[in-house]
Amino acid sequence: MLVHTWHKSGSSLCSLPAALLLLALAIAQPALPIVAAAAKTPVILIPGDGGSQVEARLDGKPWVPHYWCSKTTKDYFPIWLNLELLTYFTIDCFVDNFRLHFDNVTNISHNAPNVSIRVPNYGDTAAVEYFDVSRISASAYFSGLVAALTKQLGYTRNVSVRGVPFDFRRSPPDLDVENFDSNLLQLIESTCRDNGNRPALLVAHSYGNIMALRFLQHQSADWKRRHIRALLAVGAPLGGA
Numbered sequence: 741m742l743v744h745t746w747h748k749s750g751s752s753l754c755s756l757p758a759a760l761l762l763l764a765l766a767i768a769q770p771a772l773p774i775v776a777a778a779a780k781t782p783v784i785l786i787p788g789d790g791g792s793q794v795e796a797r798l799d800g801k802p803w804v805p806h807y808w809c810s811k812t813t814k815d816y817f818p819i820w821l822n823l824e825l826l827t828y829f830t831i832d833c834f835v836d837n838f839r840l841h842f843d844n845v846t847n848i849s850h851n852a853p854n855v856s857i858r859v860p861n862y863g864d865t866a867a868v869e870y871f872d873v874s875r876i877s878a879s880a881y882f883s884g885l886v887a888a889l890t891k892q893l894g895y896t897r898n899v900s901v902r903g904v905p906f907d908f909r910r911s912p913p914d915l916d917v918e919n920f921d922s923n924l925l926q927l928i929e930s931t932c933r934d935n936g937n938r939p940a941l942l943v944a945h946s947y948g949n950i951m952a953l954r955f956l957q958h959q960s961a962d963w964k965r966r967h968i969r970a971l972l973a974v975g976a977p978l979g980g981a
Contacts, residue, residue, distance in 0.1 A: 779936030781969055783889060783901045784928060785882050787868045788946025788975070792905035794820040796837055797856040809833035816858060821871035821879055840909055849914050859905045863927050865897050867905035885943070902931050908947060912954055921955055928967050939969035949976035 796819040801811040808829065819825065825834040838857075840849040851857050861867040865886050872879035882903070889895035904927065906920055915921075928940055944952040952971060956964060 779938055780893070780895060780900050781938050782931045782935040782940045783895065784904060784931060784940050784942050785865065785868050785885070785902065786904045786942060786944040786948035786952050787881065787906075787908070788944075788948045789908045790820070790871065791868060791881055791945065791948065792820075792859055792908055793818065793861070793867045793871065793873060794838075794907065795858050795860050797858075798837065799854045799856060801852070801854045803853075805832040805836050809836065811854075816856075816860075818873045819857075823872060823874075823876075823879075838909070847913060849910060857907065859907055861903070862905060862923060863898065863902050863931075864905075865901055865903040868903040882945075900931075900935050902927060904948075906951070912951070915951070920951065921958060924955055925959070932967050939965075939967055941969050941972060943972045943974065944976065945974045946977065949973045949978060953978065 795816040796813075797816045798810055798813045804811055806829075809832070819834065819838055822834075824830065837852060837855050839852050841852065842849045859867070865882065868881060869883040869886055870876075870879045871881055875883075886897065886901060889901050890897060895901045904924060906915065912920075932938060932940055942952055949971075952973075956968065956971070959968075
């Protein structure tokens with residue numbers, strides 16, 4: 741089942757009305773009260789463009805745009821969203837580290853030379869609750885929904901409510917290389933098992949709906965019947981963008 745809702749451009753998921761969340765859970769659990777001590781319908785959050793925390797490591801870059809830009813780092817560091825990198829003096833360093841190179845032959849994009857990119861905390865809601873690891877209020881994303889689920893409906897972070905961060909810079913062909921489909925399939929199956937084999941409610945926002953829909957189209961009807969209760973599509977550009 742698809743539940744589709746639109747919201748104002750630029751509005752935060754934190755302001756999504758509680759009634760909408762209750763409606764989605766009511767659809768997902770038609771035979772049970774919304775709040776119950778028994779196993780709950782698991783909720784899996786799929787963020788939109790810019791909605792996942794991203795880390796980078798510099799491995800001896802051959803060139804940097806300014807002398808103050810680092811060529812090497814000892815370990816991974818937060819690159820998105822990291823407000824410290826968006827200042828007048830560091831913005832060019834950020835852009836050079838975060839850009840992609842597109843291969844016209846393979847139609848696959850690659851990271852900038854000698855830059856490694858990873859998306860941390862797969863399956864963890866922390867990676868999608870806030871854009872910035874500092875958790876400043878201005879970077880709040882799915883935090884309001886997760887708070888409503890855990891405090892009002894008795895859900896548990898990383899057990900009955902999960903997050904699906906991904907490298908939002910990439911298009912579906914690139915994400916195939918990054919094993920998006922296989923990782924999401926494994927996460928859904930393990931989350932369903934941990935919650936009494938109840939099918940999951942997917943809550944996707946914006947670009948995340950493109951990824952969710954594409955993923956579902958590649959799964960068998962039997963798999964979806966056993967693992968997916970519904971897709972709650974928030975601000976979905978399903979007509980194209």
